[in-house]
Amino acid sequence: MQTGSSCDQASFGTAVHQVLESIGVGEILSYGEVAAEAGFPRSARAVGQFLRHSEGYPWWRIVTASGRLVPGREALQTELLLLEGVTVVDGHIADMTRKPE
């Protein structure tokens, strides 16, 4: 895509909105990843504020950079992720695309 009109960053919420909409089922991203995709690699916190104040977004697909689930909704998020087909263990993602070993 990028037909030439997708570079307009109206505001943070608009950019994040596009990224959240781009996430597929079973796709886990961290706040920093979403922020980077939105065009703000240093604004992970702003993503959290947006998700918390907004509803209708797959916030459960968003975790911290450590693969940790969102504080305050760990139990709920874990169940939702399991339903999405994501492996969650003890409140943390066990299926991150990373393979340190």
Add this chain to the structure above:
DNA sequence: CCCCTGACTGTCG
């Protein structure tokens, strides 16, 4: 325009 808060991140102990 200034100050504070926060669903973050990375480093240190």
Add this chain to the structure above:
DNA sequence: CCGACAGCCAGGG
């Protein structure tokens, strides 16, 4: 692995 501290950035009063 986990708790504490500092740095960075956007939003709201």
